[in-house]
Amino acid sequence: MVRQTLVAVAGALTLTLMGTGVAHGGREPLARTAPAHWTGTWEGSASGTAAALPGASIRNVVHTSVGGTAVRVRISNRLGTLPLALGGATLARQVRNAPKSPDALPGTMRTLTFGGRKKVTVPVGRDVVSDSVTLGVPAAANLLVTVHTPGDSGPATYHRDALQTNFVAPKGNRVADVRGTAFTATTRSWYYVTGVDVRRAEATRSVVALGDSLTDGSGSTPSANRRWPDRLAERLRALPARRQQGVLNAGVAGNRLLLEGRGPSALARLDADVLSRTGVRTLIVMEGINDIKSAPNQTDPAALGAAYREIVRRAHARGIRVVGATLTPFGGYGGYTDRRERVRQEVNRLIRSGGLFDAVADFDAVVRDPSRPNRMLAAYDPGDHLHFNDAGMRALADSIDLRVLEG
Structure with a gap:
């Protein structure tokens, strides 16, 4: 092993689940003009659990490191004790130059599916990865990953110290809302979302x-x-x-x-x-x-x-x-x-x-x-x-x- 020293001195498709892994159930185009390469652009590790927010929609704000032309999102129930039922999930870009706004940039809202389905139940101890969605994502951009939990799925897998203002709509499935007026509460934690890849x-x-x-x-x-x-x-x-x-x-x-x-x-x-x-x-x-x-x-x-x-x-x-x-x-x-x-x-x-x-x-x-x-x-x-x-x-x-x- 060569050591170097740093000066002063990383419905359509079947959904597969793994204990600590993921399912790449995304639907890909049959032909491409160039090869597709996926890479991770953001991560928020599961750090513990918080009380569930039954009936709420949670809008997580995550920051990309590199950009791409398509996106897939990792959702986690790794530390939960009951199956996690999601009533819906979306991805959008946050409105420009407003890191504390729940508003999506018009024209960027995308519905996330899991094996072709809009709703998914994530077993205890598991992660799932969404199907890919086409969306131009710049580097160093804020994305909104919004999930709706219609019922009480038990302790929520979350990242406690996000150092980021995230948003909660206390009632109803508001995942597709472009305007964030229903998101009247805030949290400094990321709920359920633990990773984003770009193509x-x-x-x-x-x-x-x-x-x-x-x-x-x-x-x-x-x-x-x-x-x-x-x-x-x-x-x-x-x-x-x-x-x-x-x-x-x-x-x-x-x-x-x-x-x-x-x-x-x-x-x-x-x-x-x-x-x-x-x-x-x-x-x-x-x-x-x-x-x-x-x-x-x-x-x-x-x-x-x-x-x-x-x-x-x-x-x-x-x-x-x-x-x-x-x-x-x-x-x-x-x-x-x-x-x-x-x-x-x-x-x-x-x-x-x-x-x-x-x-x-x-x-x-x-x-x-x-x-x-x-x-x-x-x-x-x-x-x-x-x-x-x-x-x-x-x-x-x-x-x-x-x-x-x-x-």
């Missing part, structure tokens, strides 16, 4: 960022898409079309590498959130700080090293390269102790020099204060001494050598 003329790969709240975006500006994977996507979009890649954010606030915390552990969700995603060529792993700082605390760096090796082994079996990110400072945070700092430093030594990964993103070196290396630079600190503000997120993403992602 492109170019054979575009995707990068997955697997992490915790530091990847999920805690500390960055809400509804502004300033998480570090968002900035990485921006950098990749500046490349020629054939070199562009989708970026999928598999960050979950509170997530741990080894134990269930907020949502399944990184090891437990690897198949669903990384290996089953479309076109994945590179995985960036930034996990472990919650294992160190949160009870029950992990005090054995070798245990984290073994988990990293398992992730790499499973990713390599799918032809996916793995970049390991060093763990960033948390001095001044409430969970900090000198002993935990020593564990963090030892884990970072393993990441940098242990031959665990195909490449290393030295995020710790990017953000630490040289005069107090157990703390981040004040310019990157939103005030809690753990997460990153917009400037810190940008610094992480800008430190990644894009050549490593293209290899």
